[in-house]
Amino acid sequence: MTYPATYKYTKDHEWLDVSGDRGKAGVTDYAQKQLGDVVYLELPATGTKLMQGQSFGTIESVKAVSELYAPVSGEVVDVNAALKNKPEQVNADPHGSWLIVIQLANPAELSTLLDASQYADLVK
Amino acid sequence: MVEFGGWEMPLEYTGITQEHLAVRTAAGVFDVSHMGELEIAGKDALAAVQSIFCNDAAKLQPGQAQYSAILTELGTFVDDVIVCRLRSDHFLIVVNAANTFKDYGWIAARAGSFGDAVVMDATSRYALIAVQGPAAAAVVQPLTGVDLASLKYYSFAHGEIANVRGTVSRTGYTGEDGFELFVPPQQADRVWQAINASGEPHGLIPCGLGARDTLRLEAGMRLYGNEIDETTTALEADLGWIVAWNKDQFVGAETLRAQKAGALTRKLIGFELTDPGVARHGYDVYVDGSPIGKVASGTQTPTVKKSIGMTYVPIAFAGHGQEFEIDIRGRRAHARVVPLPFYRRMSP
Numbered sequence: 153m154t155y156p157a158t159y160k161y162t163k164d165h166e167w168l169d170v171s172g173d174r175g176k177a178g179v180t181d182y183a184q185k186q187l188g189d190v191v192y193l194e195l196p197a198t199g200t201k202l203m204q205g206q207s208f209g210t211i212e213s214v215k216a217v218s219e220l221y222a223p224v225s226g227e228v229v230d231v232n233a234a235l236k237n238k239p240e241q242v243n244a245d246p247h248g249s250w251l252i253v254i255q256l257a258n259p260a261e262l263s264t265l266l267d268a269s270q271y272a273d274l275v276k
Numbered sequence: 277m278v279e280f281g282g283w284e285m286p287l288e289y290t291g292i293t294q295e296h297l298a299v300r301t302a303a304g305v306f307d308v309s310h311m312g313e314l315e316i317a318g319k320d321a322l323a324a325v326q327s328i329f330c331n332d333a334a335k336l337q338p339g340q341a342q343y344s345a346i347l348t349e350l351g352t353f354v355d356d357v358i359v360c361r362l363r364s365d366h367f368l369i370v371v372n373a374a375n376t377f378k379d380y381g382w383i384a385a386r387a388g389s390f391g392d393a394v395v396m397d398a399t400s401r402y403a404l405i406a407v408q409g410p411a412a413a414a415v416v417q418p419l420t421g422v423d424l425a426s427l428k429y430y431s432f433a434h435g436e437i438a439n440v441r442g443t444v445s446r447t448g449y450t451g452e453d454g455f456e457l458f459v460p461p462q463q464a465d466r467v468w469q470a471i472n473a474s475g476e477p478h479g480l481i482p483c484g485l486g487a488r489d490t491l492r493l494e495a496g497m498r499l500y501g502n503e504i505d506e507t508t509t510a511l512e513a514d515l516g517w518i519v520a521w522n523k524d525q526f527v528g529a530e531t532l533r534a535q536k537a538g539a540l541t542r543k544l545i546g547f548e549l550t551d552p553g554v555a556r557h558g559y560d561v562y563v564d565g566s567p568i569g570k571v572a573s574g575t576q577t578p579t580v581k582k583s584i585g586m587t588y589v590p591i592a593f594a595g596h597g598q599e600f601e602i603d604i605r606g607r608r609a610h611a612r613v614v615p616l617p618f619y620r621r622m623s624p
Contacts, residue, residue, distance in 0.1 A: 188288060188291055188292055188293075188486075189291055189292060189293040189294075189578075191554065191576040191581075192552060192553055192554055192576065192583075194552075194553070194607075210605070212553070212554050212576075213292075214292040214293060214486065214490060214575060214576055214578065215287060215288070215292055215486050217554065217556070217605075236552075
């Protein structure tokens with residue numbers, strides 16, 4: 153699977169799809185492959201304030217549980233509630249399954265993220 | 277790949293859920309060569325086996341196997357095992373990989389006192405391949421002259437499998453019908469390839485340790501190191517059915533008889549989470565707000581998509597429907613005691 157060129161990525165295998173001053177965050181194809189079948193997501197409430205790199209929830213597969221880390225600082229303004237009942241969507245369409253929307257607190261942080269080719273190199 | 281009992285083993289091939297469902301609906305093949313094999317032989321072998329193991333091996337005819345255990349004087353588990361009677365005076369014991377050396381030492385220290393009985397570690401002579409699932413017989417039958425239709429559950433027969441001399445045992449650790457094939461390690465690859473080729477049209481796929489764990493957990497089978505160890509007794513583990521109470525003497529009998537007479541304080545139960553999440557091995561269990569132990573095993577079950585597990589609770593809280601809590605990384609999730617096993621296959 154290719155990594156969307158318009159997304160930004162973290163070394164912890166989250167992606168961020170920025171549009172204006174907001175970004176949708178999810179986990180990468182590499183992450184879902186490592187985890188295997190995702191069975192449960194624990195996501196924050198809207199209004200939660202996150203610092204870049206802070207854990208904002210957990211993603212759980214049959215074999216393991218992993219923390220989710222905020223790609224950037226900001227407030228959670230939307231949560232993908234539909235995924236709660238079908239977490240396997242993350243396996244089927246990792247780059248289309250956004251988990252939360254973050255209202256960016258500090259857009260300068262975007263320069264600390266990886267672009268698609270850098271991320272692809274990281275997980276090669 | 278993961279380390280397990282000193283062996284490097286695949287956790288999964290194509291994915292735990294897919295492998296799990298293949299075994300429930302078609303068939304899966306597992307390389308379980310890590311399992312240890314000990315042999316006890318000599319004209320007094322039966323006497324040694326009857327004393328060292330808690331089940332009644334005298335009930336076994338040659339060609340029959342039974343689930344049994346080696347217990348300490350306290351009635352706790354040195355190991356849980358399958359005892360196979362090869363001949364009247366010759367037993368094959370299938371043990372957990374990580375316990376092979378411990379079991380060998382335990383048996384060797386005791387077998388001699390029964391006269392003519394010796395124990396040998398035969399692990400390196402056997403590769404073990406498990407074919408499990410409703411299609412298992414259809415997969416294996418074309419490869420062997422052993423008549424599988426007449427091979428009863430917990431029976432075994434010697435013969436050829438894919439032109440390799442070995443033993444076919446109708447046993448397993450998945451809750452499905454299936455076979456475990458004992459073959460020489462040098463020829464195990466040929467057998468593995470033949471099973472995969474024979475099984476492909478039936479939907480058979482290779483399965484790893486991950487699916488082995490979720491399958492056995494759904495079937496309510498205990499795993500040494502999780503549900504049972506040297507701190508848990510056979511009665512606490514609700515395995516009284518593998519204890520031959522009518523035998524005069526066996527190691528651990530005295531403690532177990534006292535426990536059976538009324539001193540049992542805790543019991544292994546099955547639970548289902550009523551809140552979202554997965555309760556994993558080692559998570560703290562609370563009853564009425566007080567910590568009472570840890571989760572022995574827990575997973576999200578691929579078959580029924582519920583979060584299930586096993587844990588020990590005080591006997592007063594062991595009734596079906598009893599509610600308690602499990603700490604899932606700082607969040608208290610509600611759980612309820614449910615009957616074991618979580619999954620039972622339809623007949624036969």
